[in-house]
Amino acid sequence: MLTGLSLRLRIFLFFCLLAAGGLAVVLGALWLAYSRAGTPELLDAFVLAALSAGFGLLALVAGVWLLFDENIAKPIERLSASMRARAHAGVAGDLDLHAARYLGDLAPAAAGLAGQLSSSAMDTAAAVASETAHLAAETARLTALLTEIPVAMLLANPAHQIVLYDGQAAGVLAQIAHPRLNASLFDYFQRAGLERAYARLVKTGLEQSCTLTGTDGAQSYQARMKPLGDAPGYMLILDEASSRIAPEAARPLVYDFDLLNQPAEAALEARALDSLVFAVFDTETTGLLPHKDEIVQIGAVRVVKGRIVPGERIDQLVDPGRPIPPASTRVHGVSDAMVAGAPDIVAAARQFHQFARDAVIVAHNAPFDIAFLRRHGPRCGLDWDHPILDTVLLSAVLFGASETHTLDALCDRLGVTIPAPLRHTALGDAQATAEVLCRMLPMLRARGLDTFGAVISETRKHGRLIEDLN
16 A cells, blocks of 8 residues: 555654554553552643653654655665666766765665666667667768658658658648648648548559648648558658748658557557657746746747657747846846747747647646746637646656756756756757656656556646745
């Protein structure tokens, strides 16, 4: 029954039991002595003795518990979290042996094991790096070749979700909505034409020609749908689309072939963390009051299959419709001159809402940032009903509620570096939060928290942290 509780809470309950047992023994002994004395006049003296002994015992037990918590329980939690970070998140560096100095030989033994793991990991990493460099070179060649081909090409799985898009396809998609890996093609093209062509492809196994219309109804494309042989899904080629794309719109090849074999759709709570898409974001504002201040910048990146997708990001200045206080500008660097002519919150919020479609929204102290968006929800015609993860709460789950949970502290703990010029910019903090998330996901799985529902259940135990922050 107690296995679901944290180590520190279990130790606290043990000392509570010890205090209760001690009180019962003292009171029982005094009661027995009073009843054997046979002198009613001594009742006040025995009551005073019971109170003195009881308070003294409670103070002693509380003092010993505080010493035990500070010097044994907390260091054990820190040591286990550090070991997990090194084993599953690739964090380097030495363990803090001074903080665990009262744990006897446990800390040096853990440090030795961590050293052995690091040595093995370094050998493995060297081999992986060599192979990765080779694959990166091949990818660069493939990207260069695809860039020269005057067609827009993308791959989709049987559920019509994007598995790969090249620079030309990115330009086509961007004319309709922000290009997104794992997004549904129905976010960009009307459903009927795609589904008819795919039905013919499945029936015949042969290439199909079709006309696709954008979801905005403003543009149409002549397309070819080709099977992928033994692999599930199909290739979609948009002929002559490149002539409509400005040269600067070209982007690197973006892909994740694991998306070809997506598991059957399940309830969100039952879905594995690896199968989720995360839209990690941050805002900069005119002040710290969500009910009256305004957003001046939104930054966001997407995480698919546990990695940040290159090129899929938002770095948008927002006109707050009011002067930005100089004190706020000193923090985030956004001035009135910078936001002059920028989109207002309606356009910016709609852009981010589409960017985060079918994704879990992630932020550091998410209620603060989400409150600004939700306040303008009716005005923008948007419902911010996305599932949300908060990296403050994930930090509490992994490192203990008593630790510091600022973004800087979390980055330092997980070996994530925020370049100084990017700190307190929306995109810089969103990028750092995404890197932190990517390192925490394997740590959560190592704790047995494999599904979104399991993670949310654990984070709810630390909800008081968010209340205190806000």
